[in-house]
Amino acid sequence: MVELFTLDWRLSEIAEYARWFAAPHTGTDDDHTALEGLYVESRQVTAPGRSGPR
DSSP states (O other): OHHHHHHHHHHHHHHHHHHHHHSOOOOOHHHHHHHHHHHHHHHHHHSTTOOSOO
16 A cells, blocks of 8 residues: 555645646756656666665
């Protein structure tokens, strides 16, 4: 159950980043932070069973 919750959380985060980048953006510091967050979340989903950011 915990693994499903974690997966749901990560996929929700990725969906938020997708909405962010679907809207107009200009390369601000917030955009760079969001892109790094997207990288972190996507690595978490593709490497199940590993804990912590990579």
